[in-house]
Amino acid sequence: MGIRRQVYEWRAAIPSEVYMADRRFTKGIPVFTPPISGATITNQIIQPRIPPGGCSIFIGGVGNNLEVPAELRASQFVVIDEVSGWDGQAGVTGESPNQDSFIQIRVNTSHYFQNPDRTVSDGLPTSAVPFPDRNGQSTVDAAIALQATQSIYTFEAFENGLPCPVYVIPGQVWDIIYTNKKSPMGYAVTDDSKFSVCYVKYLLLDGSDAVIGMQLLRSGFPVTVENVQAYRRMLIRDELFRDALLPAPTGFRRVE
The missing domain is CATH 1.10.287 (Helix Hairpins)
Structure with missing residues (x-):
């Protein structure tokens, strides 16, 4: 019994040994060690391929995953009041510098974000709700460490979370779907800004x-x-x- 504020952060990143074992997910968030000039990378991180149609950040088989879906017991109630993310491919050489990833909330078979004709949309663009604020986080070169990776900011309408929270009542299954239109392939990551990231904050009533x-x-x-x-x-x-x-x-x- 109680009220708990909880968060979940998903990263499309796995240790290189997991990737070499032909797996695309892990049960924990790997620690990213940026490369040091003249030193060998001892903890290399791989961003696996993200399916073009998107994947679940909980059980999608990419990045850090859970063992079971987010299903509520009969005595639980959830209020999803904030989501955000980042298109890690925007910092990759040869890719568009613009954000091109989306976040969709799904409860049972219903999708939260829809088009005006009631068809399912890709979701909320990460350009509107970046996580974390990537401005001033370039670590490729110390000389440009204070330069913004992209000139973006959280839209005013989402500064305090979702204007209309999503309620998940007891017994329902909810999920967060992350979609990246660039359909990134697996590659080694050398900069924290090149991770695809998704974040959700919710209130759990028990x-x-x-x-x-x-x-x-x-x-x-x-x-x-x-x-x-x-x-x-x-x-x-x-x-x-x-x-x-x-x-x-x-x-x-x-x-x-």
């Missing part, structure tokens, strides 16, 4: 807090930490008020 979240949703109120806590306080005050209206017990009291 136990009685999930019940309160469902009640707020039915009543048309936003499911936020403040509203859940306010609803809980209201229930406690209501219980105390009802107890105060009960007649006081009368009669003799036995004393041991």
